[in-house]
Amino acid sequence: GENVEQHPSTLSVQEGDSAVIKCTYSDSASNYFPWYKQELGKRPQLIIDIRSNVGEKKDQRIAVTLNKTAKHFSLHITETQPEDSAVYFCAASKEQAGTALIFGKGTTLSVSS
Amino acid sequence: DADVTQTPRNRITKTGKRIMLECSQTKGHDRMYWYRQDPGLGLRLIYYSFDVKDINKGEISDGYSVSRQAQAKFSLSLESAIPNQTALYFCATSDLQGDTDTQYFGPGTRLTVL
Numbered sequence: 001g002e003n004v005e006q007h008p009s010t011l012s013v014q015e016g017d018s019a020v021i022k023c024t025y026s027d028s029a030s031n032y033f034p035w036y037k038q039e040l041g042k043r044p045q046l047i048i049d050i051r052s053n054v055g056e057k058k059d060q061r062i063a064v065t066l067n068k069t070a071k072h073f074s075l076h077i078t079e080t081q082p083e084d085s086a087v088y089f090c091a092a093s094k095e096q097a098g099t100a101l102i103f104g105k106g107t108t109l110s111v112s113s
Numbered sequence: 114d115a116d117v118t119q120t121p122r123n124r125i126t127k128t129g130k131r132i133m134l135e136c137s138q139t140k141g142h143d144r145m146y147w148y149r150q151d152p153g154l155g156l157r158l159i160y161y162s163f164d165v166k167d168i169n170k171g172e173i174s175d176g177y178s179v180s181r182q183a184q185a186k187f188s189l190s191l192e193s194a195i196p197n198q199t200a201l202y203f204c205a206t207s208d209l210q211g212d213t214d215t216q217y218f219g220p221g222t223r224l225t226v227l
Contacts, residue, residue: 001172006155009153032214034214034215034216043203043218043219043220043221044156044203044218045218046215046216046217049215089155089156093214095214096214098163100146100158100161100169100171100214101146101158101214101216102158102172103148103155103156103157103158104155105153105154105155106153106155106156
């Protein structure tokens with residue numbers, strides 16, 4: 001089955017810096033790659049996703065890139081702010097194929113002002 | 114997201130007890146999931162269901178069972194709880210009709226097994 005590796009497990013940056021979180025997946029048939037943000041004491045919520053027919057997607061300060069050949073995808077956060085501090089999870093699935101999302105172990109991002 | 118609810122929100126129980134965690138949703142989604150979250154281990158899939166008659170094992174189903182009582186209800190049971198089942202449990206839903214695997218999570222149930 002699918003296996004998703006996520007790095008780093010913790011990341012500390014200064015406010016205004018950029019942050020990058022990387023994930024690799026094992027199943028070349030996976031085609032859907034979402035990112036979830038979980039603030040302290042809250043439930044995970046989708047922040048951005050990408051499908052295998054595109055290589056990059058942006059939403060304001062957040063972007064995700066996908067390299068299907070290397071089977072890895074990354075989350076990029078620019079101009080970080082203290083409210084970006086949270087745990088971020090990547091995930092992968094074969095959308096519409098009757099499988100479920102498999103998540104990475106998460107990255108704890110701390111943004112200090 | 115108030116459309117996905119979990120009960121109870123917190124539960125403390127003893128080793129060997131039977132426990133049921135319940136999940137209800139008003140989103141009209143077909144697909145429902147149970148995950149457990151442990152520090153450093155992320156979100157691990159326990160069971161999932163794509164409709165009322167469909168139940169599938171996830172990554173870590175041993176020691177758990179589920180029941181899909183209706184489209185809107187999906188329950189997780191621990192037949193004989195053990196301390197290493199202490200964790201935060203999340204229910205989630207997704208919309209088959211929307212052709213997307215985007216999942217919407219409930220608020221979580223914190224379970225402690227003594």
